[in-house]
Amino acid sequence: xxxNEACVEGALDAGVRFYAGYPITPSSEIAExxxxxxxxxxxxxxxxxxxxxxxxxxxxxxxxxxxxxxxxSGPGFSLKxxxxxxxxxxxxxxxxxxVQRAGxxxxxxxxxxxxxxxxxxxxxxxxxxxxxxCPSSVTDAYLLSFQAVNWAERFRTPVIVLLxxxxxxxRERVRLPGRExxxxxxxxxxxxxxETFQPYEITDEDLIPPLPPYGGGxxxxxxxxxxxxxxxxxxxxxxxxxxxxxxHEKIDKYKETLFLxxxxxxxxxxxxxxxxxxxxRSAKAAWRKAREKxxxxxxxxxxxxxxxxxxxxxQAGHDKNNIVVAEMNKGQxxxxxxxxxxxxxxxxxxxxxxxVLITPEQILAKLEGVN
Amino acid sequence: xxxEKYFRVEKLPHIWCPGCGHGSVMMSIAKGVDxxxxxxxxxxxxxxxxxxxxxxGYLNFNTLHTVHGRPIAFxxxxxxxxxxxxxxxxxxxxxxxxxxxxxxxxxCRRNIGINxxxxxxxxxxxxxxxxxxxxxxxxxxxxxxxGNIEPPFDLCELTKSAGANFVARGTVYHLPKLxxxxxxxxxxxGFSYLEAISQCPTYYGxxxxxxxxxxxxxxxxxxxxxxxxxxxxxxxELKGKIITGIFTERDEEEYTVRYDKLIASVQGGKK
Ligand SMILES: Cc1ncc(C[n+]2csc(CCOP(=O)(O)OP(=O)(O)O)c2C)c(N)n1
Ligand code: SF4
Ligand SMILES: [Mg+2]
Numbered sequence: 001x002x003x004n005e006a007c008v009e010g011a012l013d014a015g016v017r018f019y020a021g022y023p024i025t026p027s028s029e030i031a032e033x034x035x036x037x038x039x040x041x042x043x044x045x046x047x048x049x050x051x052x053x054x055x056x057x058x059x060x061x062x063x064x065x066x067x068x069x070x071x072x073s074g075p076g077f078s079l080k081x082x083x084x085x086x087x088x089x090x091x092x093x094x095x096x097x098x099v100q101r102a103g104x105x106x107x108x109x110x111x112x113x114x115x116x117x118x119x120x121x122x123x124x125x126x127x128x129x130x131x132x133x134c135p136s137s138v139t140d141a142y143l144l145s146f147q148a149v150n151w152a153e154r155f156r157t158p159v160i161v162l163l164x165x166x167x168x169x170x171r172e173r174v175r176l177p178g179r180e181x182x183x184x185x186x187x188x189x190x191x192x193x194x195e196t197f198q199p200y201e202i203t204d205e206d207l208i209p210p211l212p213p214y215g216g217g218x219x220x221x222x223x224x225x226x227x228x229x230x231x232x233x234x235x236x237x238x239x240x241x242x243x244x245x246x247x248h249e250k251i252d253k254y255k256e257t258l259f260l261x262x263x264x265x266x267x268x269x270x271x272x273x274x275x276x277x278x279x280x281r282s283a284k285a286a287w288r289k290a291r292e293k294x295x296x297x298x299x300x301x302x303x304x305x306x307x308x309x310x311x312x313x314x315q316a317g318h319d320k321n322n323i324v325v326a327e328m329n330k331g332q333x334x335x336x337x338x339x340x341x342x343x344x345x346x347x348x349x350x351x352x353x354x355x356v357l358i359t360p361e362q363i364l365a366k367l368e369g370v371n
Numbered sequence: 372x373x374x375e376k377y378f379r380v381e382k383l384p385h386i387w388c389p390g391c392g393h394g395s396v397m398m399s400i401a402k403g404v405d406x407x408x409x410x411x412x413x414x415x416x417x418x419x420x421x422x423x424x425x426x427x428g429y430l431n432f433n434t435l436h437t438v439h440g441r442p443i444a445f446x447x448x449x450x451x452x453x454x455x456x457x458x459x460x461x462x463x464x465x466x467x468x469x470x471x472x473x474x475x476x477x478x479c480r481r482n483i484g485i486n487x488x489x490x491x492x493x494x495x496x497x498x499x500x501x502x503x504x505x506x507x508x509x510x511x512x513x514x515x516x517x518g519n520i521e522p523p524f525d526l527c528e529l530t531k532s533a534g535a536n537f538v539a540r541g542t543v544y545h546l547p548k549l550x551x552x553x554x555x556x557x558x559x560x561g562f563s564y565l566e567a568i569s570q571c572p573t574y575y576g577x578x579x580x581x582x583x584x585x586x587x588x589x590x591x592x593x594x595x596x597x598x599x600x601x602x603x604x605x606x607x608e609l610k611g612k613i614i615t616g617i618f619t620e621r622d623e624e625e626y627t628v629r630y631d632k633l634i635a636s637v638q639g640g641k642k
Contacts, residue, residue, distance in 0.1 A: 018452055039637045044451050044630065049477040053444035056437065056474075060417070060448025063435065064456065068448070086438050214415050214433045214449060215456050221379075221428055223436035232382065232428060 001174045003141040003167040004029035004071075007097055008037065010145030011069050015184055016095070017043035018068040020057035022050050022076060025109045026165040027099035030071035051076035055083035055096070062092045063222065065213025067149055067186075071097035074107060077116060077123070084158050085124030086224045088247065091156035091200075091209070093187055095148045098160060099168040100277075102355045111355030112165035114277055117332040120160045121306050127244060129251045132160045132306035133260070136280035138172045144260070144303060150185040151258070155251055156208050162305070164328065166278035166357055187211045194218045199231040200243075207250040251307065259312050260303035265291065269298030271367055272317050274337060275326040276302040279358050283326045286363035295369055308336045317341055324366040326350040328358050377401040377411065379431050386425055390584025392543040392569030396490050397426040399546065399567070400459065403553035404432075407457075414457045417446040419471060421463035421497045423490035423569070432459075440470025443478045446485045454627035457557075460487040464505035465495045468524050472504070475526070475564075479533035482561040483626035488553070489526065489564070492571040500574030507611055511578040526566060531619045536561030538618040542568040544591035545615065552617065561625040568595075568613055 001009070007030055019034035021027075031047065038045040044061070048054040051072050058068040072080060077098045087094050100116050102108035116123075120132045133148055135141040141163060148159040188210040190197055199220040200209050212218040225233040226240045234240075251258070264287060266272070271290075275283035280301040287299040300316045302309060317323050317337070323345060325334040331349045338347050348366045352358040364370050378401065387393050404414060414432040418424035420439035427434040433456075437445045442460045450458045467475055467489045478485055494512060495501040502512035502519045505526070510519045531538045537559040541549035549567055556563035570576065570587035581587045591613065598616030601609060 018448070020448060039634050042634055042638070046447070046451055048444065048447070049473055052441060053447070053474055053477070056441045056444035057448030057451070059437075060435070060445035060450075061452035062448075064415075064449045064452035066452040068452075082438055083441065213453070215413050215453055217412055219412055219431065219433050221434045221436070223428070224438060225436070 001138055001171065002029065003135070003138045003163060003170045004099065005033050006138045006141035006174060007071070007145040007161060007163070008033040010142040011095065011149055012037060012041070013182060014067065014146045014149035015186065016067045016069050016149055017041065018058070018061040018066040019045045019070065020048050020054040020061070020068070021070045021072065022048055022054050024073045024076045026101055026168050027071045027073045027097065029168070030097055030099070034069070051079040052083065055080040058094045059083060059087050059092045062094050063214060065216065067093070067153065069095045069097065069149070071099065073099050073101050074103045074116060075105070077119065081123040085126060085128060087158045088124065088128045089224045090222045091211070093152040093156050093211070094158050095145070095152050096158055096160045097145070098162050100162065100164040102353065108355040110165065112278055112328060112357055113353060113355065114164055114279060114328040114332070115353065116162060117305065117327070117329065120162050129157065129248050130160065130306040131155065131157060131251065131258070132162050133303055134162045134276040134305050135167050135303070136277050136301055137167070138170055139174045139176070140303065141167060142174060142176060146182060147260070153187045154185045156187060156211060157251065162277065164278045190218060198229045200227065201229040202246070207246050207253065255307055256311070258304055258307065259309040261309060261312055262301040262303070263316060264299040266298035266300070266316050269296045270320055271295065271297045271322040271324070272300060272320045273297060273324045273326060273363060274300045274302065274313065276305055276333065279326045279328050282358045282360045283363055285360035289360060289364055290367055290370070293370065295367060297367060305333060308340070310340045313337060314340050317345065320345060322368050323347045324350050324363060326358060326363045329353050374398070374401050374405060377404060377431055379429055382429050385429055387422060388573045390570070390572040391422070392492060392571070393423050393426060393490050395543045395546060396488065396549070396567040396569055397429060399549050399553045400426070400461070400488060401430065402550050403557045406554045407557050409457050413455060414459065415449050416459045416461060417442045417449065418461040419463065419466035421466045421495070423463035423492070423496070424461055424466060426461050440466050441474060442466070443471060443474040443485065443487065447478060447483055450483055450485055451627060451630065454484065454631070458485045460485055462487060462489050463496070464489065464491045464493060464503045468504040468526055476529065476533040479530045479535040479562050479564070481626045482534050482536055482623050484560055484562065486556050486559070486563045487565065489566045490569045491566050492569040492575060494571050494575040496571045496574055500578065510575070526564065527614070527618045530564040534562070534623070535564050535619065536621050536623055537563035540566040540568070540613070540615050540618070542591045542595055542613065542615060543570060544588045545595065548615070555617070555620070560628070561623055
């Protein structure tokens, strides 16, 4: 199975029945696959006039009760940003798959890159939380897409699956867990009187309000303006503060359960490689070679990059005397590693941003004692 | 007529300036829903950003106040996700003709069952009076301090050619006519575009020698020409005039109906 195809399978298995998108390399297979698979399931695929419209249609479909997805790459991801913020603000569950290519601008349409790490975090304006998952295998692409839909529903927020050209186009055997293990989450539904329904009233300790579908009997107002529990605009400082804090807290509260990662040989190590996405494949090869050479190296592959898994990274790195962060950009996630680590530990970047997959040798070269 | 139930009366008084035309168009929308007897629970009003788009908040339906220029795209998602819903879009001349123009023509082309009501006050009201793509030539606006040299869009001609099932233009001055177009627009199964000439005394009138809301309504009255009469006039005579009436009425198959047929056919008749 191909990485892009695995994303579609994962999303469909999680209950997605709506896709809106605009073609762009290297993500187009996702659209094509949804176009072929949704109608037979009674679902809807629509090719919109651009990425902004696609993002808007996804949010509209979500509020109408569907689990909805869009997919794109760099230029389209830039266009979607305003409405990703809207979805965050109104708490509309949705998933955005971004198959990264080298940028800025049109860049290298068919080459891998990981230049959108910070855009996935801060692309839309204002302070907002972000949930971003990075697959480094085709199996991951399936599982993380499934997870993304679940989390979007559970936390009522956009979730971004950040692939790259390598993973999107990679073909490999997929090992999937049994269907029984794949538990599907769907947004909470209200149970009270529709006449007194307040769409943003918080009664549960998870800080997440229920979301009824349009036409389901509950009528409510939704706006991207700051709003109170009634859903209507308010510019009272305490209302603004409460809403913004809740948008962050509803995710922060469950942060520990959101940190997905793989780790190898951390305990018997005095050096550490941290990587994610396609780079993690080269990092793993580098780690193996280092071990063969007798070096004490550990490897941490992050699947969740936002919220940044601070506790996982510090735990893995606090007792090391060299940390290498491997990524296909000029150094984006390394800034987070530097932020959270003890300043005395040297941190080096193994970076490549020329449209070519980073090699194990490049990563190895940053380790101590290789030569 | 019991129209109060269509409004969130507790949200009134509204934010619009005295003499603003937007309230009349909003009222006409409520009357249209009432005429058709739609279940308010099944009505979704989607709006963009602008003074006009604020109308969504006062209407007691499912209401979605989105971002500038994109309400039709949001509405496309709503309608396609659940074709049973009655989806109305409230937009402005900036929202619908400038930033949202592309979504408008594509929704027409698909002929998706969305009823667009464009509140055309010929100016950017919310942002204090910049010219829009529907500002008449020669008009003064904060961004055309020497007079606007851009010709305005005729969105009725545009939506008609783009494939809408129903297209009409009315004015706030001729309210009963506007109401009748509203009813016709809402009763269409496919895409409908209804343009309501509204007035912004605060940012258009004051700068353009139409000092009072009353003068603005007079201007609407004096400059309106019925589409049937307009047929006999040449372009010179029609310059700067508001052509009112029904531009097109047809019954092409609606998009979600076509979609459901597609689903039925790929499922091979089994459900
Ligand atoms: C992306 C974006 N660009 C610009 C704006 C600023 N803006 C808000 S409303 C508006 C124009 C509204 O004009 P119109 O649609 O004619 O509505 P009116 O206020 O006249 O009813 C503009 C430019 C915005 N909110 N978002
Ligand atoms: S600024 Fe103009 S459009 Fe806006 S409320 Fe006032 S009169 Fe109406
Ligand atoms: Mg306007």
